Amino acid sequence: MIKQSFICQTWLGTAGTFLFRAAIALAQETTPEPAPMAEAERVIVTGSHIPTAEESGPNPVQTINRELIEKSGERTTEELLRNLTVANANGLPVSSHASLGAAPVPGATSISLRGFDTSATLVLIDSRRVAPYGMGAGANGTQSFVDLNSIPSAAIDSIEILKDGASTTYGADAVAGVVNIKFRHNYRGAEGTVEYGNTLDKDSGESSASALFGVGNDKTQVAGVLNYYRRNSIIQRDRGFTSKGQSAFSSPYNLELSRDAVVATIRADTTITPAQQMTIIAGLPTDDLLFGHAPFGTNGTAPASQFVFTPLFAFDSRFDFSKFTSVLPETERYGGFFNAEHKICGDQLILYADTFYQDTKVRDERAPVATLFTSPGSVTAFIPPSHPADAINPATGQPFGILGGPTAADVGAPPGAFNPFNPFQQFISGFTFARLADFGNRLYGSETDAFMSTVGVKGDKLFDGSWGYDVGFRYSQIKNNSTGSFVSVTRFNRILNANDPLFDHTSSEFIVTTVLFNPFSD
Numbered sequence: 001m002i003k004q005s006f007i008c009q010t011w012l013g014t015a016g017t018f019l020f021r022a023a024i025a026l027a028q029e030t031t032p033e034p035a036p037m038a039e040a041e042r043v044i045v046t047g048s049h050i051p052t053a054e055e056s057g058p059n060p061v062q063t064i065n066r067e068l069i070e071k072s073g074e075r076t077t078e079e080l081l082r083n084l085t086v087a088n089a090n091g092l093p094v095s096s097h098a099s100l101g102a103a104p105v106p107g108a109t110s111i112s113l114r115g116f117d118t119s120a121t122l123v124l125i126d127s128r129r130v131a132p133y134g135m136g137a138g139a140n141g142t143q144s145f146v147d148l149n150s151i152p153s154a155a156i157d158s159i160e161i162l163k164d165g166a167s168t169t170y171g172a173d174a175v176a177g178v179v180n181i182k183f184r185h186n187y188r189g190a191e192g193t194v195e196y197g198n199t200l201d202k203d204s205g206e207s208s209a210s211a212l213f214g215v216g217n218d219k220t221q222v223a224g225v226l227n228y229y230r231r232n233s234i235i236q237r238d239r240g241f242t243s244k245g246q247s248a249f250s251s252p253y254n255l256e257l258s259r260d261a262v263v264a265t266i267r268a269d270t271t272i273t274p275a276q277q278m279t280i281i282a283g284l285p286t287d288d289l290l291f292g293h294a295p296f297g298t299n300g301t302a303p304a305s306q307f308v309f310t311p312l313f314a315f316d317s318r319f320d321f322s323k324f325t326s327v328l329p330e331t332e333r334y335g336g337f338f339n340a341e342h343k344i345c346g347d348q349l350i351l352y353a354d355t356f357y358q359d360t361k362v363r364d365e366r367a368p369v370a371t372l373f374t375s376p377g378s379v380t381a382f383i384p385p386s387h388p389a390d391a392i393n394p395a396t397g398q399p400f401g402i403l404g405g406p407t408a409a410d411v412g413a414p415p416g417a418f419n420p421f422n423p424f425q426q427f428i429s430g431f432t433f434a435r436l437a438d439f440g441n442r443l444y445g446s447e448t449d450a451f452m453s454t455v456g457v458k459g460d461k462l463f464d465g466s467w468g469y470d471v472g473f474r475y476s477q478i479k480n481n482s483t484g485s486f487v488s489v490t491r492f493n494r495i496l497n498a499n500d501p502l503f504d505h506t507s508s509e510f511i512v513t514t515v516l517f518n519p520f521s522d
Contacts (some may be wrong), residue, residue, distance in 0.1 A: 062086060062161040066184075069156060075195065075208060076229070077156065078109040078148040081179065086163055090117050092137055092145065094328065107329045107362030107446060108133055110145035113163065116176035119143040122166070124180045125151070126354075128472070130452055134480030144173070150358045150450040150478075152227035154193065154210035155337040157184040183354070185339055187214035187223040203238055204328065206231040224338040233330040233365070236322035245322035247435070248315040249370030252294040252522040254433040255383075256312070256373075258404025259288055261426040265304040268395075272305055285311040288404070289430075293317040300521035304423040312431070319435045321367035329364035335450075347460045352472075356452040364444040369487045373432040379489040382406070382429040383519055384417035384497050391418075400425055416499040421518040436487050438517070443485040452476045492517075 064080075074080040078094055081087060091112035110118040110133075118137055123130070123146035132144040162178040170178060190213040198205045207230050214223035236242040248254055266280050284290065292309045293316065295302050310316045335358035342351045373381040387393070387400040389408065402408075405426035408417065413427060422428065456472025494500045495517040501507035503514045 060163045062163060064159040064161075066157055069153065069159075075153070075197075075206070076149070077151045077153045077181075080153060081111045081148060081159070082109065084161075086113060086161055087111050088113065088115050090115065091121075092118055094149065094331070107149060107331050107360070107364065108135075108137075108145075108147045108448075109149050110137065111148065111179055113161075113176040113179075114165075117143050118145040119173060120176040121145075122170050122174035122178045123148075124178065125356075125452065126183055126454070127180055128454065128474050129476070130474075131450075131476040131478045134448065134478050135482065147360070147448065147450070147478075149331070149333065149360055150448060151181060152210065152225065152229070152333075152335065152337070152358065154212060154227045155183050155225040155356075156181055158182045183337055183339070183356075184212065184225060185223060185341070186216075186221055187212065188216060188221070189214060199234070201238055204232045204234045219343045220341070222338070222340045224336060226336040228334045230332045231328075231330070233326045233363070234328040236325045236327045239327065242327055243322055245320055245325070246318045247321050247370065248318060248433045249321075249435045250293070250315070250317040250319035250433065251368075251435040251437040252296070252298075252317055253435070253519060254315055254317050255292050255428050256405075256430040256432045257290055257292045257309075257424060257428065258426050259284060259286075259290055261403035261405060261424040262290070262292065262304060262307075262309065264403050265424050269303055269305050271303060276305070280305055284309050287312060291315065294520045294522065296522055298521060300421055300518040302423075302520070307423075315433070319367075319370075319437075321370075321435075324365070324367040324441050326365045329362050329444075331360070331362050333358060333360040335359055348462060350458050350460075351456075352458065353455045354453065356450070358448075358450045360446075360448045360450070362444075362446040362448075364446075366442040366444070368435050368437040368439060368441055370433075370435050371487075371489075373429040373434065379493070380411045380429055381432075381434075381489050381492060382411035382413060382427050382496070383422050383432075384413060384419045384499075385425045385427060386418060386420060386422045387425060388416045388418045388499065390416070402426055406430065413493075414497070414499070417497045419496050419498060419516065421516075421520050423520075434519070436492075438519075438521075439487050440485070443483075445483045447481045449479040450477075451479075 069080060072080060074083060082091055082093065092108060092110045094107055094109045111121055111123070112118045113121045119142070130146060133147045135141065137143040137145055159182070160180040162180075164177060166174040166178050190211070192209075192211045194209045196205070196207045208228065210225065210227045212223075212225050214221065216222060236245060262284060263281055266277050269277065289312050290309055291312055291314065292307045294300065295306045295308065298306075308316050335356070337354065337356045339354035340352065343349070344351060371381065385400070385402060389402050390399050392398065393400045403425045406429050408415075408427065411427050411429045452474065454472055454474040456470065458468070458470040458472075460468040462468060494502055496519065498516050500516075501509045502511045503516055504510060505514065
């Protein structure tokens with residue numbers, strides 16, 4: 001017998017009218033044989049009791065299983081997650097420098113979803129929270145995040161990414177979404193991986209190794225992962241797109257000078273003729289303040305007549321900081337993950353425990369400190385005049401005084417401060433742009449110890465077979481030790497002042513030399 005059925009499907013059009021589509025299906029009525037009973041796949045739903053509209057559908061979840069992880073070719077968890085299309089640029093890349101903004105997070109990485117900052121994406125491990133990185137990201141250091149570099153990719157079984165806001169379920173740190181990283185459990189067997197790679201320039205070797213093992217039976221199983229990873233740094237000068245980084249914070253310094261002090265110094269220069277003096281003075285900018293820098297390639301003793309002078313903020317001296325700055329920090333990490341399960345009463349009562357440890361070391365390097373001599377909220381840097389202000393000038397019989405520029409009180413200079421290498425009788429400060437190259441590069445070191453341990457009990461197929469439970473306790477801890485090499489402005493001022501007790505051999509602060517720092521070389 002032939003049976004005719006009529007199916008009508010309805011859609012709501014954009015203009016508010018109903019559109020109809022009909023389909024005729026012909027099917028021969030038969031008497032089917034009984035199908036064998038099949039157990040439906042388990043579906044775990046996480047949600048809340050907050051009422052929602054009936055039209056609300058399931059949340060969009062992207063799942064990445066182990067097979068996809070291996071096919072992706074990504075070597076680290078950071079590369080795997082940050083290269084997904086769902087991730088945005090607000091996440092922290094591994095190349096983020098410690099000195100950008102106020103966030104000292106060299107080498108740490110995070111994922112960010114839906115255009116929010118990194119603190120709006122919740123990262124879970126095995127569906128439970130973990131401690132965030134020890135230091136905040138962002139301009140004010142207030143953005144919390146989980147460091148992806150502390151999660152070895154060899155330990156990951158799958159990743160679930162909720163691409164929608166989940167603050168009603170998880171809280172404010174899940175406004176952008178949730179990333180649930182599931183570690184490998186119930187594994188039997190053993191496998192190992194050893195990898196090595198390098199750039200075409202052979203300047204950033206990368207090596208990694210991991211071992212996965214698991215043993216057990218129907219009642220008890222134990223599994224674990226060991227991992228090691230290392231990558232060398234990359235310097236900006238070694239890449240064409242970052243090989244040039246010109247900055248007005250330079251060496252020799254771009255000095256803010258008083259025109260009166262410059263003119264007086266040039267007129268007092270007996271090594272050149274009066275005609276030469278007038279030619280140099282006539283070529284000076286006419287403003288009260290100007291910029292000047294020592295000639296390139298000198299040892300800091302060049303007379304003022306050889307300095308290069310430009311209008312204020314017309315920088316002639318520039319510094320290529322790309323030659324000294326790393327674009328990718330040096331990284332090394334190692335650790336492991338272990339888990340165990342034991343069935344006491346079948347699937348109804350299972351004890352489980354896991355422990356995780358990861359040690360991550362990062363070394364970052366940047367160009368020498370760049371500083372304005374006057375920075376709001378910090379100590380004012382200054383170079384004292386060539387002679388103490390109250391000392392008597394033998395040529396005139398009068399005190400040398402100060403020829404323009406700030407006063408001793410303006411910069412906080414002690415009485416009698418002077419620097420004989422300074423060719424100008426003024427305190428040099430203000431908008432002086434300096435690169436303190438004499439003190440070496442800025443060095444940043446960071447070591448992070450991440451520890452996590454979980455114990456609990458769970459059960460399944462209770463009552464009518466549709467109930468289960470999971471009760472656990474997790475302890476998660478992050479220890480971060482960060483170090484940095486900087487320049488103390490207070491001590492910088494002291495080694496610029498020949499009248500400081502540091503250079504007095506009778507003082508308890510004597511530093512075994514009477515030669516003070518000369519800031520006029522390049």
